[in-house]
Amino acid sequence: MTGYPVKLYVYDLSRGLARQMSMQFVGKQIDGVWHTSVVFKGVEYYYGAGVQTASPGGTHHGQPLEVVDMGESSLSEDVVLEYLESLKDIYRAENYDLFMHNCNNFSQDLCQFLVGKDIPKHITGLPQEVLNTPFGQMMKPMIEQSLRPITTAPSAPVRASSAMATEPLKTAPEPTAAHRVEYLTSAIELQNIIKNTHCVSVFFTSSTCGPCKIAYPKYDELAERYGDQCTFVKIDINKAYEIAQQWRISATPTFKTFVDGDVIDDWKGASPPTLESNVDMLIQIAYPPHPHQKLSLRLIFHTSNRPITYDRVPPLDKIAAKLKSSGINEKILFEVIDFIKAREAGGAREAPVPNLSVWASFVQGCLSSGTSGESLFPIIDLFRVASKDIRVASWFAEEPTLSTIDKVITYANGDMRPYQVRLVTLQLLCNLFTCHLFLPHLCNELSASVSQLTTNSLLDSNSNVRLAASSLALNFTAYGQKRRIETGEEALGDISIELLVALIEGIERESDSGPTLNRLLTSLGLLLYCVPAESELFEICSGLESVNIIKRKKAVDIADKALCTEVLQLLSIP
Structure with missing residues (x-):
């Protein structure tokens, strides 16, 4: 498919003064004080007073000094706008820092998302180059004070256009x-x-x-x-x-x-x-109203407001050493480790995204080259931690054919895999529920493989795997329930039946973990909530004697008695 061109606009905020005076003051030649923006589908996107837009060349910086061709992107306008919306929390006006969190960091993230390429390193490396000089350190406050009003000045916004023309989008008026x-x-x-x-x-x-x-x-x-x-x-x-x-x-x-x-x-x-x-x-x-809407289901809905995620960061230096000793020594691996360290230490503004195209190729190569499960486990775990960042998750959500995440799930579904591989893959999928771009994929293109991994893992012999699988089931059913109420659509589709059977069997079998049992019960409640009375789901519940199973579970010590009662209420009023 032919894509749309992506251009990097480069401006010199010093208007040539940096070239003339840098040797005298800094002790080395500086060609310019660079400001960049990204032009895609007739809109110039840049970071200053937050994430801003303008017609190409229509910002207060005037015409660019240089236009760099970054390649082409076939991403749709809706996808790009949703990604930009997710960046607004990272690139807030109050977070702007001329040296550490600026327009060039924004352009780097956006270009990585659109075309999987870095912007020129002489641009992204300039702030550190200046700060590495004694005079640069001394003049930092003065430089930032003088340039901040220029970089963060407002511009008249435009909407993105779905045409390749350079004019703003002509949208139909909102319905009144x-x-x-x-x-x-x-x-x-x-x-x-x-x-x-x-x-x-x-x-x-x-x-x-x-x-x-x-x-x-x-x-x-x-x-x-x-x-x-x-x-x-x-x-x-x-x-x-x-x-x-x-x-x-x-x-x-x-x-x-x-x-x-x-x-x-x-x-x-x-x-x-x-x-x-x-x-x-x-x-x-x-x-x-559906009879279920008359019930008080405080416990079922209390835990479904936000997806369950797995944020624990493993010992990164130990992982690096272990992988090196196994002969895995690729540069991108350690760039991702450094990215995670920077993200944990200073937040997103301190952590430029690594080259995700290279990272995707590396992960896929490990999955297909016969790399041992012991080595794959920490690599997928790094993928899990990196995916906490919305920029990373969004990029992989738009990867053609979702090839990387699909191969990770397929690998984890294989027989005789170490339980650690299944565990971190389930946790990775839980983390992806924080990315709105990923949710439709999880319930459509990836649904068969995700369903297989979830349902099999709910019955796994390892208690940690069952807990992670119950978390993923809860994320799925909470998303499905929300879509059912808001739109009347059954977002989970065919997953519902497989998941229902696995949930009931999992509830019957679970005897070790109270948290796992509670998540299974909550997932069952969300899966059934406000489903039409004639739904096949209620027939399956009846055939599997789910009411008797839950009544028996209600009598055991690890079960939340009140939660069992709420689920039984749902089952009694289809």
Whole structure:
């Protein structure tokens, strides 16, 4: 697939003064004080007063001194914008540091994500080059004070364009409440809407009705709130005589509501509170709440707000020494170790991302070259720790065919693998749940291999593996439950059945670990919450005698009795 060009714009903030005066003051030739930005799909992205945008060449820095061709990227605009959104926590305005956390660090991260390439090292290495001189150290506060207002000045933002042209995106206006209201004058059209639409609200008004104007804002507000569930109609009876006669509308405002063609309510008057109350009632009748929504499930939802992650950093120097002794001595391995050290010591602003293309190739090479499981375990563990950084996780989420993470999971699914490999792979997958770009992949392209690893690991003989698998199951079911409530979609798809069977069997077998059992129970509750009563999941629960299994577990010491009760409530009210 042909990609879009990625350009690095390079500016000299010193306007040539660095070249003229650096030898005199610093003792070495400095060609410029570099500011960079990245141009992609007609938008210039840069870091100053936070993550900023402008038309190419439209920033306060003017035209660039140099334009570097970084290659092409086939990533979609939505993916890039989501990645940039994730960088806003790292590249805040208040975090800007001319020497340690600047525009060039931002450009480096963005170019790594877009094309997997580093920006020129003479740019990223300049701050340290200056600070390595005695005069540079002495002048650091003065230099930063003089240049900070230039680097962090605001610019007029633009939106990214999906076209290759260099003009800003022309987006359609956001839908307003008025756009959600249909204006009809045809009696046949109204009849068809009432007959063929599940839920309808009709507002009979007239251009000469003063009280109607009181109800307009509230009606538009309700159309905005419930527009996805109900069709809102306005009819001016001065223009729709046939409708007024057919429905015997003698006064305005008059409201009628319908569900599946039947009249639910009929009232007159312009009271906004009455209007809101009656429309709320209409929605309740048209979409009665699931019986599960009436239950108090504090324990099930208490642990599902955030994904479970594994943040422990292993002894990095020991890992490096062990891998060296095994003959694994590639440069990228130690660059990743240094990245993790810098990230842990000073946060993301102190840790430029290493070359992830090289790291991906290295990991894949180890997986396919017959590297022993004992050596692969620490390499995957480093992958786990590095993936805590949203920049790393996002890059791998957009890797073609998800080849690296797919190969890691496939390897961990193999027979006779050391339990440590399965353990750190499960923990790696848990960490990826913090990256929004990865979530659809985990439930779609990677679902079969992830499901196999999770379900097999829930029944593993090693208690640590079972605990990590129960954490991954909890992350999956929490994500699925959230999507089910927000969109009505079953995000987990075919994973649900395999996961359900493994959860019930895991609950029955678990006798050692209270935390593992509790996560299994919580996962089961989230998997079933607000699932349609006719769902196959409830049939499977019945066939596997899940109620009796949980009742027996409720009697054992390691079980949370109240949590068992909540799950039993869900099972009793499908």
